[in-house]
Amino acid sequence: MSRDLTAHDALLAAVALAAGIAAGLLLRLVLRWLGRHVVRTRWRGDDVLVAALRTLAPWAAAIAGAAAGAGALPLTSSVRTVVNRSLSALLILVATLIVARVITGAVQSVTQSRTGVAGSATIFVNITRVVVIAIGFLVVLETLGVSIAPLVTALGVGGLAVALALQDTLANLFAGVHILASKTVQPGDYIRLSSGEEGYVVDINWRNTVVRNLSNNLVIIPNAQLSGTNMTNYTRPEQELTILVQAGVGYDSDLEHVERVTVEVVAEVMAEVEGADPEHEPAVRFHTFGDSRIGFTVILGVGEFSDQYRIKHEFIKRLHQRYRAEGIRVPAPTRTVALQQEGSAPLDAAAIPLQRGNGAPVP
Numbered sequence: 001m002s003r004d005l006t007a008h009d010a011l012l013a014a015v016a017l018a019a020g021i022a023a024g025l026l027l028r029l030v031l032r033w034l035g036r037h038v039v040r041t042r043w044r045g046d047d048v049l050v051a052a053l054r055t056l057a058p059w060a061a062a063i064a065g066a067a068a069g070a071g072a073l074p075l076t077s078s079v080r081t082v083v084n085r086s087l088s089a090l091l092i093l094v095a096t097l098i099v100a101r102v103i104t105g106a107v108q109s110v111t112q113s114r115t116g117v118a119g120s121a122t123i124f125v126n127i128t129r130v131v132v133i134a135i136g137f138l139v140v141l142e143t144l145g146v147s148i149a150p151l152v153t154a155l156g157v158g159g160l161a162v163a164l165a166l167q168d169t170l171a172n173l174f175a176g177v178h179i180l181a182s183k184t185v186q187p188g189d190y191i192r193l194s195s196g197e198e199g200y201v202v203d204i205n206w207r208n209t210v211v212r213n214l215s216n217n218l219v220i221i222p223n224a225q226l227s228g229t230n231m232t233n234y235t236r237p238e239q240e241l242t243i244l245v246q247a248g249v250g251y252d253s254d255l256e257h258v259e260r261v262t263v264e265v266v267a268e269v270m271a272e273v274e275g276a277d278p279e280h281e282p283a284v285r286f287h288t289f290g291d292s293r294i295g296f297t298v299i300l301g302v303g304e305f306s307d308q309y310r311i312k313h314e315f316i317k318r319l320h321q322r323y324r325a326e327g328i329r330v331p332a333p334t335r336t337v338a339l340q341q342e343g344s345a346p347l348d349a350a351a352i353p354l355q356r357g358n359g360a361p362v363p
Contacts, residue, residue, distance in 0.1 A: 013069035020065015024058030031057060049102065056098040063091045089140045096136025104129045126206050127177075168224070172207045175223035180204060185226070185233060190305040194230035197221060214306060234305040240277050243300050243308045245315060248293035250329040255294070259284045261326050262298060265319045269300070273314045275307030276300070292333045 031054040038050050070083045104125045179185050185201055191211065192198035199213035209226050211219040234241060249258050266282035280301025288295035300315060302308045323330060 010073075012072035016068035016072060017062075017065045020062045020068065023065070024061035027057040027061055028054055051105075052098045052102045055101075056095060059094045060091060063087050063094075085144055089143045092136060092140050092143055096133060096139070099136070100129050100132040103132055169207060172223040175227040176204050176206060176209070179209075179223065179227055184236070185209070185231070186236075189233050189235040192232045192234070193221070193226070239304050241302060241305065241308075242280070243302055243312065245298045245300060245312060246295065247298060247319070248288075248290060248295040248330065249323075250293055250331045253294070253328055255286060257326070258296075258328055259286075261322055261328065262296075262319065265315065265322050266298060266300060269311065269315045269318060273311055275303050276311050277303055292331050 031050055035047070035050045035054065038047055041047075067084065067087050070080065070087070185191060185204070187201050187203060189201050190199065191201060197211060197213075197219050199211040199219060202210040202212050202218070204210075204223070207223065209221045209223055211221060213219055247262075249255075262284045263282040266284075270276045270278050270280050270282070283299040284296055285299070286294060286296040298315070298319075300308075300311055302311050320330075
């Protein structure tokens with residue numbers, strides 16, 4: 001010390017520290033009140049900013065009070081330098097954590113707004129958090145007087161060895177970044193792989209993609225496998241899609257009548273059933289002269305992939321009921337079997353009674 005510590009010096013230091021803590025508590029109360037008001041706005045950025053300041057401002061006030069208190073004490077130049085560096089490093093560390101929270105919150109908000117779903121692509125959030133914290137850690141070391149040049153060199157040399165040891169992990173990481181950057185798959189999309197896995201994409205993180213199938217189970221797919229396989233995305237470029245339902249009527253049916261009735265049922269389903277596309281134009285296409293009926297395809301429009309099961313269910317029920325009311329017959333497949341004994345003329349199968357398993361004729 002340059003001089004002896006007096007009671008006046010200790011009192012000033014205590015007052016400065018107490019004032020810093022009191023100012024921090026006051027700022028926290030003010031920011032909490034402000035947070036209750038900004039939550040009503042549509043923009044999520046102000047919520048993230050106020051939440052970050054609610055943590056940073058009290059710490060900054062307390063550290064400022066500690067610095068002012070240290071300045072009131074008769075410390076030597078070396079001790080004062082250590083105290084100032086330590087307080088600066090603590091403030092930078094707190095600010096780094098807060099900035100990481102703000103930036104990751106902003107990245108998550110942007111990814112959610114781009115995909116339009118509740119899920120999030122945490123790979124970007126995790127990468128952003130690691131980069132910000134790493135930069136803040138290097139700044140803290142520089143503030144404490146530690147040279148970071150040898151550390152960066154060592155990290156560069158060691159990073160090569162780590163990269164060789166973590167080839168699969170890095171492959172999944174870059175595959176996940178490529179998937180999201182190319183916008184072929186986003187959280188909320190419904191996908192189906194050539195290997196059979198299908199479902200809604202819940203999350204794409206640094207190692208794998210999480211898919212929730214229709215039975216509400218999670219399927220974990222490595223990003224490298226997802227990037228290297230054939231895949232169908234039922235959400236892009238448009239979420240609405242068309243489905244095909246096969247049907248058939250007897251040869252004695254009036255096809256114009258069949259088409260008109262079927263189109264009316266399709267229009268009714270499109271307008272009344274939840275999940276259907278009300279703007280879809282009904283379409284019926286006859287295509288096959290079958291063994292016992294004329295086959296045709298009905299084209300339905302659905303809002304998204306999982307709606308197709310409910311749409312098919314309602315359409316088949318209503319079409320069957322309408323066909324019965326209109327007298328349109330949907331014949332079952334029939335076959336004529338001719339039996340011929342050796343050296344005799346063919347016999348009509350209808351003239352030969354079928355036998356039960358015990359040898360009794362079928363009535």
